Amino acid sequence: MPRFSIIVPCFKVQGFLRECLDSVLEQSYRDIEVIAVDDRSPDGCGAILDEYAARDDRVRVLHLPENAGLGRARNAGMPLAGGDYLFFLDSDDTLTPGALRAMADRLDETGDPDVLVFDYARTYWWGGTRRNALAHVLAEAGDGAFTAAAHPEILDLLMVVWNKVYRRDFVESNGFSFPPGYYEDTPWTFPVMLSAERIVTLDRICLDYRQRRQGNILSTTSRKHFDIHDQYERVFAFVDSRPALAGWRPYLHRKMGEHCLDILAKPDRLPPCDKGEFFRRTAELFARHKPAGEPVPAALKVLEGGYTAYRAKRRAGQAGRELARRGGQVRGAAAGRARRGLTALHGLRPLDPELVLYSAFSHRGVLGDPGAVYAKAREIAPHLRGVWVVRDEETAARLPRDVEHVLLDSPAYRRLCARAGFFVNNVNWPGSLVKRPGSVHVHTHLGTPLKYMAADLLRRPGARHGVDVPQMLRRADRWDYSLVANQHAELVWERAYPCHFTSVRSGSPRNDVLVNAGGAAGVRAAAAVRARLGVPAAHTVVLYAPTRREYVRGGHAERVDLARLAADLGEGHTLVVRLHPSLAAGPARGLGLTELHRRGVLVDATDEPRVEDVMLASDVLVTDYSALMFDYANLDRPIVVHADDWAAYRASRGAYFDITADAPGHVSRTYGELSRLLVSGRWRDGESARLRAGFRERFCAYEDGRAAERVVRRLLLGEEFLPGGAVARVPGQAVSRDLLTST
Template identity: 40%
Template sequence: MRELSVIVYGRDVQGHLADCLDSVTGQIPDGAEVIVAAVGDPAPTADVPGRVTVLALPDATSDEDARAAGGERACGAWLFFVHAKDRVPAGALRTLRDRVAELPDDAGRAGRVDVVLADHVRSTWHTSGVPGPDARQLAEAGPRDLTLAECPDLLRVTPLLGNRALRATFWRAHRDRLAATDERFAARAALVLADRVTALQEVVLDERRLRAASLPPLTPEQHYAAVGQYDDLQRLMADRGTPAGPRTVLYDVMATDCMRIVARAEMPEPVAREFFHRASRAAVAWRPEGYRRPAGPEGVRRRLLEEDAYSRYRAFQSVNHRRRDLQSAVRGRKRQVGAKVRDLRYRRDLRRPVDPSLAVFSAYWDRGIACNPGAIAAKLAELAPGIRPVWVVTPAGVPLLPPGTDHVVPGSRRYWEVMARAKYLVNNVNFPNSVVKRPDAIHVQTHHGTPLKRMGLDQIEYPTASKGLDFRQLLSRVDKWDYSVTSNSHSTRMWEHAYPSHYVPLEYGYPRNDVYYRATAADIRAVRDRLGIAPGRRAVLYAPTHRDYEASWTPRLDLAALAERLGDDTVLLVRGHYFYGGAASPLAGLRRTGRVIDVSTYDPVEELALAADALVTDYSSIMFDYANLDRPIVIYADDWEMYAKTRGVYFDLMAQAPGHVARSQAELTGILTSGAWRDEASGKARAAFRRRFCEFDDGRAAERVVRRVFLGESDSSLPPVVPVDERVPAPTPEEAAGR
């Protein structure tokens, strides 16, 4: 018997089945099988690989019957149901397999776990991977084995079969209630029927939410069925003698859900009235003894529901809508008044003289001291201590500032004062539109990477990347630049094309990259000590970039499998995502042994680069910076064609990569385990890449910027750029360790 059966079921809704199968069959772990209970046209399942059983079901088969058929054919000890429209994120099947393999088959004294409940994300036609609402309930439950009475709030977890795995013997023992019933009912009924439940905080499902307008309208009976399911669940609880805690939670969920349907579902008036009447009957019939309604408007709605007062509920709803509209109008007027006062003060400050000793710095939308602005500010303190730096930092970033850092919070009174009076304004993104460019003020745009992807006006032809961009406003911000810092001729040309204006390019190198030539062996040993990398171990930094066609980062590698293949002598520094967090993650054990280190929130990233023996990335600009270290780089480009098509690129990375290119996880693993990652071909590719993209980075970029911009020195008096072949980068970790 296999440990896990993955059952993909249902018809090919809107052509999503092939995508679903790709997400599943591309990661089948040992000890797992896949059953495809395909309804109707079997074409999308024709070419699925081994360890996959395809059941071709008649076109009239319902989702419930397809699910039941798949469950009957499954041989695994645990069942994981995935609807044909959904996807399974990378690494999720290994996560589930590893967790269920830990659970004993025998019940024991305390009973056995019948349901493993996990997290999920959501995707629509225009978003991808948006976190669901269940993280808090799953975190509260944790990895313990619990009865529903011990954690009744698990009934609030989104009722999907795809965010839980069910023990096969449990499924078959309760086949009538779980197999051929609505998914929402079956998902909650499984919790009621289970002996014990355990929770995972990892994401195992990407639920695709289809456009309501693309689906057949619900019939009146389908609307009424929502109330009927709650009736059936309450009867099931009563029959099983479920304690008061879960019954109260389910009652609260029922009342909230029914009121939401009445308020938001577009039902004809007679249908809405009948739905309200049935919900009222259920609210009275199942109200727990001693139950207290919520306070405020929600309590009023609950009382009207229990009284079956549909007309009064609609009147109350109408009054609430008018009250919210009025409150919104009042808030809007207050904002207008506040904005006028702020504008008057700002205009007054703009009439005051510019302060020649005041410099405003910001990085990454006011996140804190970082990147090129941070390196320039540090050099400014050394070469021009008479110029006073003030950082713009959001409230969340203030506690992270070094003690004594002079700073302002965006929108505050002092913020507008320093923005009006500063001689120098330095940023790696743009300042807000509302910031006025004074004739005698100097704006320095440092940027924050070498462009592979299209930027600025070059995004016009790529609507996925440019969604929400106002190009006229963008150009008005660009027109405020006096200087644009670049690290290579490629960037200079691309910025001039993407941001056409009158600024002066400063081909001085990126100040943030100075550290790659100034760091010592002691610095590198100290960083590795802080990260917990044992001496003698190889560290590989994995740093992927954002996809514009995804709402959030989607794991593209099974990092647990990669870490296992690389072995104990390799540490993965993962600048990744929440998917790999949590105590029960497949990476948890590897983290405990020091084989995986989560550096997703570690700053500065330059220290991570110094600590790493090699870099694995996709299309992130970190490759251009890391190349300064002259250490191996491997490109993992599993979706290059999609990325290039949706974002647009300035050159073909596949033909001009800084090292070997892997198009699949198998290829990447082979490169990293065979020694190819640092072979002669890799070195030649990196050398060509460095000559092109590390052109001006030699360790003195910040000095050149400070001397030219803040001290007014001429270009001819600045330190000349050292040719690439004559530079000496920081020592490698191996050299720093004296090996």
């Protein structure tokens, strides 16, 4: 008996069917059967199904004698199913790699629940991807089984059949089946979810829900949308047949009203001549099933009036929104003029030479090089007033209480921008910030560059997609000083940013903690981070930090099977994963990382605010082409470069040198090579040390553990930073530009 019976109804999807079937049959988990139902498709679907069945005995094809429709095609496949669980997969959707294994593991972990609900991502015909906006509901449901009554939020998820798997015995004992017509998922999903005694969730993207440009039957203009009324009649009939479910009637009554009004509001669902009839039938259904004594939600009171009143309210709402839009434009223009006037007024006041504005990573908090400079300034120059610019109240709430801050684009922000003597940032300030004569802008960058940056992107049209290079350079024209950690970075920044700044051979302030990691403070810091991450003190920690890809829309490419890598590392090892910051809020983590972290297979450190802490806690770095390797080299710990797609990466993004030829350690080009390197211990052999020494000589030349102090004394205080740590005041000027390019 297979674990999963995957039922795939097919009708006019010949262009998508192979991709769907391949995504199932190429899964690493193979204990499945596929029941493909040819719903009398007029195209080549039937032949494609027969072809797959001929070469894979897990595929069984059922050819229906006449077109039955999606729901009844699923019904036709169910009697053939012998698996523990039923999975209804639409034939234009696809499974993500590792999805079935993750489902099977979750079912085993929770003792075969009635229903498993998993996550999905919408994939658009133009190439975009967007994760389910309510994915948090899956995580918040917890690790154990529950009922819909215990967690009613589970019903807020998209009420479809394909984001769940169902225990076959549960389905058969309750006699669940699909009705004919549109919206056939509604009278299946509500009865199933309300009846299930044990529901569990899987916070992992297991399915890509294809958003077709054309062909979605629910997006077509047709009277078939009237079927929604019959489908909800079936839902209410089911609830009436089970007295224990009577308490759900108010909820279902509201859902029905909202669903029908949503269909009516869509411009492409119903012929205009049928909208009045649809409204009347909806109002009748709403009145017929209204629970006694229950108040009607304000948004649904319109169903208690006539269609004419509904149309009038809709028109009034549209007119109001248009007026609000126009009024917002007028108010925005007036506010803009007022802001410019206030900025000009503040600009008449003298600069404050003791006011320093800081920002890091697009106003995300006290982080990176600016954070290290700020900390050192508080230590050795407490008279300087350091203020952080943060993007929102949520970010502000995470700051330490003694950190002064302002919100981006607030009146306080504009006032301080007009008066600050110094600006320290690792990305560009907003274009609206006007640099006053005499103010000093210090740009710290985001590390040593391997991939093409700024003006060099003009030679890589694909890599600069969505990047306004001329605007980037106009903002960089405000820089006075550019911090560099090595001569390579110095040369690249001066070419990539053809602007009038002075390069400062300071080292990277955030790397001071790495350079000094061998001391007692560094050892204590590493132990504290391990404890916070839940890593046993004696474990060998492998940090995997992949970068984004320009040749993949969205930037995320699954290059390594993380569960397999964690298993191959074996006992005594912990795999810690840190995604590129630009991928942290996208679907990348939902493709398995979050679930593997929950199960304790690995540690997801993507949300750790200070990447330096994560590096301190590790014993070896595995990366592809992340600039993190240049920082990590300061620890003098092994680095492995996994370069299985180096040619594609270099062709799409561009690189300043061949990292596989001038590597900081061993290079792997296949997963097998990577696994053997790590398991055998070769990652820390003599050759690894030799390669690392050469890399450190080239890229860590200016790093001595005192970069932050050097920046504060030279750039903020105007002192000469002498060998041995002595300082001398440079007379007659705040900052000596002649000293800034010396080592």
